Amino acid sequence: MTRIFDFFFWVIRRTRLVTKDGRCYIEFGNVKYGNHFAFLVDFWMTFVEFRWRFVLFFFFFISFTLSWFIFSLLWFWIARNNRDLKWQDPSNDHTPCVWNVYGLTTAFLFSLETQTTIGYGVHAITPHCPVAVALIIIQTLIGALIHCFICGVIVSKISLPKKRAKTITFSEMAVICPKKDLLCLLIRMANLRKTLMIGSQIYGKLLRTTVKPDGETIIMEQVNIEFMMDAGKDNLFFVCPLTLYHVIDKASPFFDMAVDTFHKQEIELVVFLVGTAETTSSACQVRTSFIPQEIMWGYNFLPIISRSKEGKYRVDFSNFSKVVAVSTAHCAYCFHNIVGHAMGPLMTSESQDTRLTSHPKDSTLGYCF
Structure with a gap:
C-alpha cells in the first residue's frame, strides 16, 4: 500500500509544471545546436546559475x-x-x-x-x-x-533574490468555501522573516488543456486568476500570514466546476508573489502551484493569529496548513443561481475534525436540488 501511495505522489510531481517550491518542470527538445552558444555569450548568468x-x-x-x-x-x-x-x-x-x-x-x-x-x-x-x-x-x-x-x-x-523566496511559504492546500456571502478559493501565505517585502503584488495563472470548436487542442492555456485581500491586492502589509481569496463568480474559470468533477480537471493553479526585499532592495518572485488534488472543496483554514495576555500578537504556525470542514454548496452554479443555494446538512462531530489532507469529494457539505 505504501508503494502505491508513493507512486501516486510521484505521478503528481511529474505531471505538474511548477513544483511546490517554485521550480519549473519542463523539458526543451530539438533545440538547435547553435542556440547552445547563447549560454556562452551570457556567460555571467550561466556561471551564477551553476549549482x-x-x-x-x-x-x-x-x-x-x-x-x-x-x-x-x-x-x-x-x-x-x-x-x-x-x-x-x-x-x-x-x-x-x-x-x-x-x-x-x-x-x-x-x-x-x-x-x-x-x-x-x-x-x-x-x-x-x-x-x-x-x-x-x-x-x-x-x-x-x-x-x-x-x-x-x-x-x-x-545574494540571489530567489534565496529570499525560500522564506516565503504557502499553505500545502488551497480551499474552496463561502467568504462574505461569496464562494471563494482561499490560499494562505506567510513571511517567515520580520523584514517586509516592499510593493508586494499577488496574482495567479490557471494552466489548463482546452479544445477549441475547430478541434484545435491547446495543451497549456493560461488564464488570469485575480486574487484579492480584504485590504486590497497591491502593496501588501506582509508582516503576518495573509489569506488570499479568488471570488468564484461567472467570470471565474472555476465557475463551471463542481465537487464531483473537480479532481478530474486537467488544471494547475500557479500563484505568484512579486515584491522587493527590504534588506537588499532586489526584486523577488515567489511561485507555487496547486493541482486539483491539493484544492479542498468544503474546507476552510483554521485561525492562527491570536493575542497574548500581554497584548502581543502571536502566530501559531502549527495550524498554518490545517483546515476544518465547513458547510459549502455542491457547485458554484448552485451557490449563485439557486435561492439560498440549498446548503446541505451540517457535518457530524466526527466529520468536523481538523485534518491536514483530504479528498474534496469526501468533504462535500452541500447539494444541488
Missing part, C-alpha cells in the same frame, strides 16, 4: 589548479631554455631566471607562490631574463582576474 557543487569544483579546483599548472609549464620552459635545470648541469657562476627552480615540481611551487602571493623566500625571480619578468606580470594580472571573477560569482550566488 554550488559545480562552482566549488570548477572554480576552486579547476581554475586555480589548472592556471597554476599551465604557468608552471611556462616557468619550466623558461628555466629549460636558460639551462637552469639540474639535469642540464649548470655552472657555479650561472645566473638562473628564477632561483631554486630546477625542475617541474619547483616550477609548480613557484607558480603557486606567485599567483597566491605567498612568497616563502626560497624561489625568487632575477632580472637576468626579460621573458621571466613579462611572464610574472602576466600571471599576476591573470591571477587577480580569476580571484575577482570567483568572488563576484560567489557573492552573486549568495
Whole structure:
C-alpha cells in the first residue's frame, strides 16, 4: 500500500509544471545546436546559475589548479631554455631566471607562490631574463582576474533574490468555501522573516488543456486568476500570514466546476508573489502551484493569529496548513443561481475534525436540488 501511495505522489510531481517550491518542470527538445552558444555569450548568468557543487569544483579546483599548472609549464620552459635545470648541469657562476627552480615540481611551487602571493623566500625571480619578468606580470594580472571573477560569482550566488523566496511559504492546500456571502478559493501565505517585502503584488495563472470548436487542442492555456485581500491586492502589509481569496463568480474559470468533477480537471493553479526585499532592495518572485488534488472543496483554514495576555500578537504556525470542514454548496452554479443555494446538512462531530489532507469529494457539505 505504501508503494502505491508513493507512486501516486510521484505521478503528481511529474505531471505538474511548477513544483511546490517554485521550480519549473519542463523539458526543451530539438533545440538547435547553435542556440547552445547563447549560454556562452551570457556567460555571467550561466556561471551564477551553476549549482554550488559545480562552482566549488570548477572554480576552486579547476581554475586555480589548472592556471597554476599551465604557468608552471611556462616557468619550466623558461628555466629549460636558460639551462637552469639540474639535469642540464649548470655552472657555479650561472645566473638562473628564477632561483631554486630546477625542475617541474619547483616550477609548480613557484607558480603557486606567485599567483597566491605567498612568497616563502626560497624561489625568487632575477632580472637576468626579460621573458621571466613579462611572464610574472602576466600571471599576476591573470591571477587577480580569476580571484575577482570567483568572488563576484560567489557573492552573486549568495545574494540571489530567489534565496529570499525560500522564506516565503504557502499553505500545502488551497480551499474552496463561502467568504462574505461569496464562494471563494482561499490560499494562505506567510513571511517567515520580520523584514517586509516592499510593493508586494499577488496574482495567479490557471494552466489548463482546452479544445477549441475547430478541434484545435491547446495543451497549456493560461488564464488570469485575480486574487484579492480584504485590504486590497497591491502593496501588501506582509508582516503576518495573509489569506488570499479568488471570488468564484461567472467570470471565474472555476465557475463551471463542481465537487464531483473537480479532481478530474486537467488544471494547475500557479500563484505568484512579486515584491522587493527590504534588506537588499532586489526584486523577488515567489511561485507555487496547486493541482486539483491539493484544492479542498468544503474546507476552510483554521485561525492562527491570536493575542497574548500581554497584548502581543502571536502566530501559531502549527495550524498554518490545517483546515476544518465547513458547510459549502455542491457547485458554484448552485451557490449563485439557486435561492439560498440549498446548503446541505451540517457535518457530524466526527466529520468536523481538523485534518491536514483530504479528498474534496469526501468533504462535500452541500447539494444541488
